[in-house]
Amino acid sequence: MLAIERRREIIARLTADGKVIVAELAKDFGVTEETIRRDLERLDKEGLASKTYGGAVSKHGSAPDLPYNIRESVNVMEKQAIADKLCELIGDGERIMADSSSTALYVIKKIKEKKNLTVITNSLKILIELADKQDWTVLSTGGVLKKGALSLTGSSAEKMINSYHVDTAICSCKGLDLALGMTDSNENDSLIKQAMFASAERRILALDSEKFDKKSFVKVCDFKDIDIIVTDTEPSEKWLNFCGDNGIHLVY
DSSP: OOHHHHHHHHHHHHHHHSEEEHHHHHHHHTSOHHHHHHHHHHHHHTTSOEEETTEEEOSSSSOOOOOHHHHTTSSHHHHHHHHHHHHTTOOTTOEEEEOSOHHHHHHHHHGGGSSSOEEEESBHHHHHHTTTOTTSEEEEOOOEEETTTTEEESHHHHHHHHTOOEEEEEEOOSEEETTTEEEESOHHHHHHHHHHHHTEEEEEEEOOGGGBTOOOSEEEEOGGGOSEEEOSSOOOHHHHHHHHHTTOEEEO
16 A cells, blocks of 8 residues: 555544544554554644544544545545445436535446436536536536535525436435434535435435444434435444335445
């Protein structure tokens, strides 16, 4: 594993758990503890972590959004597995909304084999990805550019989304909790996801398994607003039972 890949994985763990321990990282990555300490020192200098004795903690109590280039490069196998499963749920000719999550980008890359899709998105990365799709209709939400996230948010983006009705909305989130439901890290992203789900016949939440039993800053919606959850591995029995009891189709 390259050093930059290792640091990206460390950031992902900080985002998920709020802290990391030098000894555990060294064992997991098969490197020396001194190597890990150098990684943490660099992340500290870059403002992405706070180095402590024996490890590091998230720079903020509520972990901030990671830069898009980092989010796109972590948990790649998990996102590809999600994309593979979600591709099976999308048919030719569908009208789709997709949020600006890195997971949604992997889904869009996978479904490019489909024909005559209409895609509405607030993701600049997805817009660029689809620039060569001649048989697709691709619409941008417009809005205010969110620095570092390559996404468009704000009232004008919400207004555009609310003016359309689509077959399927595909969104991700930062956390999924049995009591709180679907949560995300900031209000602007949350409002975009809410608008997309409200404008769709079928609402799909696509998220990797590490986000189960996690809580983030802002509530997006309750489980009654989710039709399908697509994830990379089989969730715990409590989640299987919960989804079954609440009429949510769980795909993994």
